[in-house]
Amino acid sequence: MLRVENLTKYFGEVHAVDNVSFTLEEGGVTSVVGPNGAGKTTLINLISGAIKPDAGRIYYKGRDITGYPPSKISRIGIARSFQIPHIFLRMTVLDNILIPLFSRKGLSRNLIKRATDYPEVLKSAEDILGSFGLWEKRNFLANELPHGDRKLLDIAMALAMEPELVLLDEPTSGVSIREKSRIMEIVEEAIRERGVTALIVEHDMDIVFSYSEKIIVMHQGKILAMGSGEEIKRNKEVESILMGGEV
Amino acid sequence: MSNGGGLNKIVESLQKNQYYFILAVIAVLFLIPSVSSRYYIFLVGLALIYSIWALGFNILFGYTGLLSFGHAAYLGIGAYTVALLMNKLGIMSYEVLLLASIASSLVISMAVGFLCVRYTEVYFALLTLAFGEFFFAITYKLYDLTGGSDGMSVLYPTFLGQQMNLTSLYYVIVIIFIVSTYVGWRIVNSPFGKTLQAIREDPVKAEFAGIPVKRYQWYSFIVSGIYSGLAGALYAPLFAHVVPDLFHWTTSGEVLFLTLIGGYRFFLGPVFGAVIYAFLRSYITAYTIYWPLILGLSVMIIALGFPDGVIGSIIRFISKRISRR
Numbered sequence: 001m002l003r004v005e006n007l008t009k010y011f012g013e014v015h016a017v018d019n020v021s022f023t024l025e026e027g028g029v030t031s032v033v034g035p036n037g038a039g040k041t042t043l044i045n046l047i048s049g050a051i052k053p054d055a056g057r058i059y060y061k062g063r064d065i066t067g068y069p070p071s072k073i074s075r076i077g078i079a080r081s082f083q084i085p086h087i088f089l090r091m092t093v094l095d096n097i098l099i100p101l102f103s104r105k106g107l108s109r110n111l112i113k114r115a116t117d118y119p120e121v122l123k124s125a126e127d128i129l130g131s132f133g134l135w136e137k138r139n140f141l142a143n144e145l146p147h148g149d150r151k152l153l154d155i156a157m158a159l160a161m162e163p164e165l166v167l168l169d170e171p172t173s174g175v176s177i178r179e180k181s182r183i184m185e186i187v188e189e190a191i192r193e194r195g196v197t198a199l200i201v202e203h204d205m206d207i208v209f210s211y212s213e214k215i216i217v218m219h220q221g222k223i224l225a226m227g228s229g230e231e232i233k234r235n236k237e238v239e240s241i242l243m244g245g246e247v
Numbered sequence: 248m249s250n251g252g253g254l255n256k257i258v259e260s261l262q263k264n265q266y267y268f269i270l271a272v273i274a275v276l277f278l279i280p281s282v283s284s285r286y287y288i289f290l291v292g293l294a295l296i297y298s299i300w301a302l303g304f305n306i307l308f309g310y311t312g313l314l315s316f317g318h319a320a321y322l323g324i325g326a327y328t329v330a331l332l333m334n335k336l337g338i339m340s341y342e343v344l345l346l347a348s349i350a351s352s353l354v355i356s357m358a359v360g361f362l363c364v365r366y367t368e369v370y371f372a373l374l375t376l377a378f379g380e381f382f383f384a385i386t387y388k389l390y391d392l393t394g395g396s397d398g399m400s401v402l403y404p405t406f407l408g409q410q411m412n413l414t415s416l417y418y419v420i421v422i423i424f425i426v427s428t429y430v431g432w433r434i435v436n437s438p439f440g441k442t443l444q445a446i447r448e449d450p451v452k453a454e455f456a457g458i459p460v461k462r463y464q465w466y467s468f469i470v471s472g473i474y475s476g477l478a479g480a481l482y483a484p485l486f487a488h489v490v491p492d493l494f495h496w497t498t499s500g501e502v503l504f505l506t507l508i509g510g511y512r513f514f515l516g517p518v519f520g521a522v523i524y525a526f527l528r529s530y531i532t533a534y535t536i537y538w539p540l541i542l543g544l545s546v547m548i549i550a551l552g553f554p555d556g557v558i559g560s561i562i563r564f565i566s567k568r569i570s571r572r
C-alpha cells in the first residue's frame with residue numbers, strides 16, 4: 001500500500017530521516033518507536049507532504065506521490081494527526097468535523113446552502129464524533145475541550161477524510177497514564193471498525209506491544225529494526241536504545 | 248464551558264426574536280426618507296455603503312484571517328468604474344453601471360488577490376497596501392482620463408429608465424444593503440464560509456483536511472473585492488464626485504477601524520461599526536477639527552479595552568448578567 005524508498009531529510013547537520021526504506025501492507029497497525037529526536041515526526045511529515053524530502057521517493061498504491069501538497073495527499077487517501085493537536089479552536093466541535101467531511105465530499109466550495117443543511121454529512125459527523133465520545137460535546141467550542149478530547153478530535157478529523165491509511169503522531173502524548181489506555185482503545189476501535197491501515201508513532205512500549213502487528217524502531221534517523229512485537233522484544237540492541245532513550 | 252453555555256443562551260434568545268428585529272430595522276430604513284432631512288438620508292445611505300464595504304472586508308479579515316491594508320482599492324475601482332463610464336462613454340443606466348463595477352472589481356481583485364495570497368501575514372498586508380497605493384498613483388497621474396487630483400463629478404444615473412434622485416438612490420442602497428447582508432450571512436454559514444474560518448484558525452490543519460488553502464484565500468479575496476466594488480458603485484453617485492483619495496491607504500484604514508469598532512468576530516459587527524463611524528464622524532467634524540485625533544484615540548481605547556468591539560462587549564456584558572442569576 002505504501003512504499004518508502006531511501007527517504008532522506010536533513011536539517012542542517014541533523015540527519016532527521018536518513019535513507020529510510022520500508023513497505024506497509026494493507027490492514028493492521030504498524031507502530032513507529034524510538035527515542036526523542038529519532039525522526040518519527042519528520043517521517044510522518046514527509047509521507048503526509050508537510051515537508052519535502054531531500055532525497056528518496058514515496059509510493060502510495062504504486063503511484064509516486066513524492067512532492068504532492070498535503071491537501072492532495074489527504075484527498076487521495078492518506079490522512080494524519082498531530083503530536084500537538086491541530087484543531088480549529090474558535091469553532092464548535094461539530095464544525096471541526098464538518099470541515100474535513102465537506103472537503104472529502106467535494107462540498108467545500110458550496111457557498112449558499114447552510115452547512116447544517118446536509119443531512120448525510122451530519123450523519124457522518126454523528127457517526128465519527130460518536131465513535132470518539134464527542135457527539136455530546138458537538139456544540140462546545142473546541143477551545144473548551146480538555147487536552148485528551150483535543151487529541152481525540154484531531155484524530156477524528158483525520159478519519160473524517162475517510163482515509164485508507166492514517167498516520168497518527170503520538171495519539172496519547174501529553175495525557176495522563178489513566179487516560180492513555182482509554183484514548184488508545186477508542187482510536188484502535190475507530191481504526192479497525194473502518195478498516196483503515198494505521199502507522200502510529202508511540203512512546204509507550206506497553207501500548208505499542210499490545211496494539212501493533214508490526215513495529216518499526218527508529219534511531220537517529222535510521223531504521224534500526226523492523227518486525228513483530230516478539231521479534232522486537234528479543235532484539236537486544238533495540239532494548240538498550242529504547243531503555244536509554246525513553247523519557 | 249459555562250461561558251459557552253451563557254453565550255449560547257443569548258444567541259438562542261436573539262435567534263428566536265431575530266425576524267421581528269430584522270423586520271423592524273428594514274421598516275425603519277424604508278421610512279427614513281419620508282421622515283428625515285436630505286442630510287440624514289445621505290448619512291444613513293453612507294453608513295449602509297460603509298456597511299457593505301466592511302462586511303466584504305470582514306469576510307477576508309474576520310472570517311479568513313487575512314488583513315488587507317489596501318481595501319480602498321476595490322471601493323475606488325467600483326466608484327471610478329461608474330464615474331468613467333458615465334463621463335467618458337455617457338452610460339447613465341445604473342443597472343449597467345452596477346454590473347460593470349461588479350465586473351471590474353471582480354477582475355482586479357482576481358489579479359491582485361492571486362499575487363497577494365502567495366504571501367502571509369505582514370507581507371500580505373504590505374502587498375495589498377502597495378497595490379492600493381499603485382491604484383492611487385495611477386488615478387492621480389492619468390489626468391486626461393481620470394481628472395487627476397480634481398477627480399470627476401458623477402450625476403444621478405437612471406434606473407429602469409427613470410431619472411434617479413437622492414431618495415431613489417437611497418432605496419437602491421437599502422435594497423443592495425439588505426441583499427448583500429443576507430448573502431453574506433449565507434456565505435459565512437455555508438460550507439465555504441466554514442472552510443474560510445477553518446483556514447483562519449489553522450491553515451496547516453486545513454491543508455491536511457484536503458483544502459488548498461491559498462486557493463480558498465484567493466476566493467475569499469475575490470468575494471471581498473466584489474463587495475467593495477459594489478459599495479464603491481453606490482458611493483460615487485451619493486457623493487456626486489470621485490477623487491483619487493478613495494484609493495488612499497487612509498481610506499483603507501477607515502474600513503479596518505470601523506470593523507474593529509463594531510467587532511470583527513461578529514457577523515454584524517462591521518455594520519454596527521459602520522453606522523457608529525458614519526454618525527460619529529459627521530457630528531464630531533461639525534464641532535471640532537480634531538476628528539483624526541478622536542478617531543485615533545477611540546481606536547486605541549477599543550483595541551486595548553474592548554478587543555471584541557461594541558457588539559462583543561455588549562454580548563459579554565449581557566452574558567455576565569445572565570450567568571450571575
Ligand SMILES: Nc1ncnc2c1ncn2[C@@H]1O[C@H](COP(=O)(O)OP(=O)(O)OP(=O)(O)O)[C@@H](O)[C@H]1O
Pocket residue numbers: 011014015016034035036037038039040041042043083
Ligand atoms: N523543522 C525543523 N528544523 C530543524 N530541525 C528539525 C526540524 N524538525 C525536526 N528537527 C530535528 O530533527 C530531528 C528529528 O526530529 P523529530 O521531530 O522527527 O523527532 P521525533 O522522533 O518525532 O521526536 P519526539 O519523540 O521528541 O517527538 C531532531 O533532532 C529535531 O531537532
Ligand SMILES: [Mg+2]
Pocket residue numbers: 040041042083169
Ligand atoms: Mg515527534
